[in-house]
Amino acid sequence: MANTFNNMRIGIGDGSTRVFPLPVTGSVFFTCRVADVEVFCGPDYEILNAAADLGLDYLVFRTPPANGSEIRIDVVDAATYYHLFTSLDVVVKPMRPRVAVEAF
DSSP: OOEEEEEEEEEEOOSSOOEEEOSOOOOSEEEEEETTEEEOBTTTEEEETTOSTTOOOEEEESSOOOTTOEEEEEEEEEOSOOOHHHHTTOOOOOOOOOOOGGGO
């Protein structure tokens, strides 16, 4: 059984960070908004699936979101689990994943 999540907060832009870990994997349909404005896969961002040691998916922006801009997503048909980070109410900060440069 798959899950749907609406208006899930991913992080806050700082003007320089492009990569944000996602708390769900395997989404079929994905909507992303930065500062309440919808952005589009391809020209604005891409999703790296299971890109790091923990098997997390990452949202990678072509241009870093502006400082203070909130990043939220809607996800349809995500994998049946919601990462442990979220269920423990732990703040997941943006990081630099160990991904081959060719992935970008």
